[in-house]
Amino acid sequence: MISFSLDEEQQIIQETVRKFAAEWVRPQLREWERAGTVSDEARRAFHELGLGLLEVPEALGGAGASAVTAALVQEELGFGDAGAAVALWSPHLVTAALVELGDEAQARRFFSRFAESSVRLGAVAYSERGTTPLEGFSTVAVKRGDGYSLSGTKAFVVNGGCADLTVVFAQIEPGRGWGGVGAWVVEAGMPGMRAGARHELLGLDAAHIAEVVFDGCLVPEENRLRGGPHGLPKGVQRYFARAALMTAARQVGLARAAYEFALGYTQERRAFGKPVAHFQAIAFTLAEMLMDVEAARWMVWRAAASQKLDEVALAATHANEAAWRVADQAVQLLGGAGYVQDYPVEKWLRDTKALALTAPTDQLSQLAVASAELGHALDGGWPSSTIQPMVT
């Protein structure tokens, strides 16, 4: 039945995270940006909300919440600060990957660490400079004794080099392209893994996004992820679809933040004897912004409810575009004040672009949808129509 109503539990979660975003996140937005990280205190406070393993199935010790509920959480976090949303969700990067790619024993073994501590970080090392997944990764895994030896450099990794658990994608059979890819969990302290350079980025400064270097890093057999119940290609696809949805929800939150800020500002700011919001040029812009925010939210909710890949791709692109447009208009409505750092809107216009790259690129999403539309794969890649992000 077509319905836009949230159940009681969802409303409570939404309210809780909204409060957290207002009390913890928004006041520290600039401080965390300068520090390049969220505070441990905030991590602890977020951990205490009990949302860390929100989407993990109950059988594996999680809350077993739906993707719609997770999207609500992400919208609120994104409303607080997109960088903080990425940073605070970091344990989940790994737990979600383990749900989709690991077996039950692996999931149980690794989840327990995140359940007990608030400051443990996860990472997924996927992207590389210079190569595209189509050609295969330049990071390689070689069978060595009971385990594997990993070598290569990964880029654009959230929590790269500082995570307790890092899921790494590497080529185990070079020349076989995607058919020869494997995934491993590398634990902090395993010799041969070290932090690479931190990327200095356009936005999302509160999240640590860096290179990770593997130099003959030895990983035991039991840390190899075989792809979970759906096999590796499908598992990767599902994992990235989840990630894309979460990003899209953050974009909705960011857009809503920008809209509401501009709405408040233009009612305060006066020109020619009245609040500028009372000029139609401004009022109509506000109306456009609200339409963008809401349409994007419903696209995200729909994709979260169905989990269909093409709907996820549509939601990702729609949210990216809408959030950019709304953030841009917010800066515009504030005028000079929008451009200076006294107000958060300039940050949102930077963050939205950076956030877009933690989702699949819009071009990739469009290819996935176009493939569905025309009935055959347009990208020719493998796994066909996987919408993998740049920043993981």
Add this chain to the structure above:
Amino acid sequence: MVDFEPTSQQHQVKEFIHHFAESVVRPMSLEADRAHRTPDEFLLRLVAMQGGMTMGEVPAEVGGEEGGVGETPDARGKKQKNRFALIAAEEMAWGDASVLLNLPGPGLGGPPVQFMGTPEQRQRFLGLFKQPGLHYGAYGLTEPGAGSDVSAIRTRCRKEGHHWILNGRKCFITNGAKADWVVIFATQDPSQGRAGHRAFVVEKGTPGFSVGKIEEKMGLRASETAELVLEDVRVPEENLLGGEAHYQGKDGFMGAMKTFDSSRPMVGAMAVGIARAACDYARDFVKDHYPLARALPRYIQLGQQLAEMRRMVDAGRLMCWRAAWMADEGIPNAKEASMAKAYAAKMAMKVCADAVQILGAHGLERHQFVEKWYRDIKVYDIFEGTGQIQRIVISKRILKEPPSF
């Protein structure tokens, strides 16, 4: 629970109407456009069909379908009729939007009779639609000098004994010439503003009530758009909607506006239907014309264009569903209804233009449907409140309400 899956009954309605739109409506669409009308025999067949298709709701109390689609309340006492109506409207508009506007029924005249009318008036004017034959209602608000600013209407009414005397001109009235009755909005005294407004049901054949010119339009040509002339028309006082008591305050005007809370999402859904038709048509064109060109960059670019069109259509539909869901839940939805209509109309204009572009020169040919849809869709950003009026409604409300969703 958040859910976007129509019920199985809604699926059935959707499939039934889609089949009908595809196999019956679409084949006659271009001819109806050229002829500027939908054949009566065709419409009579529709009326005779099981259940009967009507434009605008006929409530159960006057003999409309009891327990008809969407009329059965759920466990919480909520109906789904707006969602059903939207799903049906999208499918019919996918076939042909002007044929949809030609479906017999109270049309836009329905809501004011229902919201403002007395039980006796509802019985008299809406009961008509259960009679055999083609019956229409219409909605006469717009005037040559009052379009978006409906409070500026100049059609005058004055009481004389047990009658009201109406004088003025109405224009752009859908089904105005063939309507059995038209809800006419008039003013007792323009200086009184909204307080002076009255709404009457003026019946066809009343002396002095005549049809002016029938418009020739850019699109929706098979739908009749008429000018109506009122010269000393004597309307019995029983035809004043709601009776005189109804007009203490600004209810007269609010009654006119309330029509839009349920009609705007419908109009949005029709725009979604046309846009979806254009999107489907362009997709099929690409598939048929580039069978050997899959590796060409142009083909991939067309695929991406199609993906964007599909996305816009989906977003527009969700905006409309949201407004309809609110209406079904009894949540005030004036802002959301305007957002749905404004968003869907703008989206659909873009999608139809893109579809013409994808077909290239073929897209300009009259036998290609996209040429017609490109003409049809423009009015969706004009009638039922222009895009600008929608933005006034939306922005006035967001500047009043606390910022939240």
